[in-house]
Amino acid sequence: MLEIKNLHVTVGGKEILKGLNLSIAAGQVHAIMGPNGSGKSTLSYILAGRAGYEITEGSITYNGEDLGAMPPEQRAAKGVFLAMQYPVEIPGVTTMMFLKSALNAQRRGRGEKELDAIGVLKTVRAKAATLNVSEDMLKRALNVGFSGGEKKRLEILQMSLFEPKLAILDETDSGLDIDALRLVAEGVNALRDPSRAMLVITHYQRLLDYIVPDRIHVLAKGRIVAEGGKELALELEAKGYDQIVKDAA
């Protein structure tokens, strides 16, 4: 489903990803771990199409198409979803209003019929209940004044609402308490599906107890330096990145 080859990415004139290779098949969940500043969020942004992030070499193929050539909203319509490390506040726009606009924009992008307000409301409410997102949060301005955990839960709510094909979760577990972590993991696991791929970025092996990945990649200095099964997370926990990076070198 996703095929990244020799990817070089520059941000603000600085090369951050330096020849990254990664491929994920439909139905799989992959995890990316790596030290701060290694380029994990950069990878997530380049997949989602954030302006200012430039591919200087290499390619990203998504379901046979050149993902790098698509505008971000088209990627979203085609099922690319990024749960952001730092969800953004939009004052004055209620969460519910935002969800409805986004869902319908994606549907329009796919040539599907838009849903009416009541239809969206029903779907959102049902999903919100399972993720412990309160009615009050849906009425408030998007992410404004939300706690860190609330913002992350809202990201997962959007993921389950949009039902993406490729879901990228950038440190969704950071800042979550144990109960929220379990809720989020359940939300993710509920979406596991043979037609869907997921890329989970995390610093903690704890999350991977709940969301068991098919494969783990270690990203350091802009490249994948180690790969393995879920046991790699335990090894990382024990040895630290430094050692793993050295071992790999």
Place this chain on the structure above:
Amino acid sequence: MSSAAADTKNTVAAIGEKYKYGFVTDIEMEKAPKGLSEDTVRFVSAKKGEPQWMLDWRLGAFRRWGEMKEPNWARVHYPKIDYQNAYYYAAPKNTPLKQSLDEVDPKLLETYKKLGIPLNEQMALAGVAVDAVFDSVSVATTFKDKLNEVGVIFCPISEAIRDYPDLVKQYLGTVVPVTDNFFATLNAAVFTDGTFVYVPKGVRCPMELSTYFRINASETGQFERTLIIADEGSYVSYLEGCTAPKRDENQLHAAVVELVALEGAEIKYSTVQNWYPGDENGLGGIYNFVTKRGDCRGDRSKISWTQVETGSAITWKYPSCILRGDGSVGEFYSIAIANHYQQADTGTKMIHLGKNTRSRIISKGISAGKAQNTYRGQVSVYGKAEDARNFTQCDSLLIGGDCGAHTVPYIESRNPTARIEHEATTSKIADDQLFYCLQRGLGQEEAVALIVNGFCKEVLQQLPMEFAVEAQKLVGISLEGSVG
């Protein structure tokens, strides 16, 4: 500039081509001879079949105007206006003075349809009565009967001058004096039409009242005059909408609006101003020099201005409240959007004269392209205004790096018990906000519209329900060009 900001700018730049209301109606017009003289004033007055006292009032104004100077303190720049090179009266031909709706030229009705004004029974369902002013004359007023039942007068001001001379004489020019300012005085001399509303004691006007102003003819100024009187304990909500065709020339619009709220009365006045703003190079567009003022004449009266200003090449406009009655309340909610080469200098004055008077100012200015957007606001508390309160919130949003936002507050207090609060912010649409929206599937234009509408929310909420959605769309349109 980051490329997200550049994209935003490009999006915004796409707009001018798609001015939705830019068509011209091909209709035969009757005009006054070009230029401005006493004869022009007499011509207009005669066309309206006015009584002598009205003509005298106009002539007085005209003489004073000749001695006045055009103001130059606003942050707007434009070439000198040649007042002799314009028409001051233009009316669709064969317009008898009074008409029922089915007598109106179908071409006019077609125009209003294009403007999205359902000038028919549908409006009854929507509970809106509409007065439509086409260039210099009022062509149709709907739902007069229903209003008559409760004693509300809602008619073209030219009709009111003939049919309700005592009311007009009593109030006309009492809020905006004839010699108030250059443009108001010009208006007093040559105003051609406008709306008159009188709501009797204790009556809550049963429907929203609404006027649509349309400039159609070329080289023609529009000078309408609106007078609204809310008698003791009454309530009325009034909305005006404005559009004009695309033309390369600049056209002058100098309106005067006077509101009088007597004891315990409330007037809610909303404007959706979408005069042609000129093209993306700053060619053409309306010069909108407007004087709007409300007098809270009675105790516990209230006047609330809400404006959504998206059009005009130049906007010079300060809807104000004179808080004369004790315990009276003035409000000003404003959205001013300036794009391309538009210049907006707008704000309000809150003049606290009475005890326990309150005022609230919420201003949202959005600048894009090469536009300049100025908020200019005055809060004055006079010596007798014990315990006066004002709250001002003034927020500016910049889109792209070539535009400007300016805030010019004047605050004066002659009473130590006054409490005046002023808050101001300036922000940009952040790259991460835009990216977040795009990632969730919204297009660039839709994202900008959503964020800007969020920014304006407090003001949009003040609009009557029926118009809030339209205004929201307009905010999007004037920044996006997603029309058609």
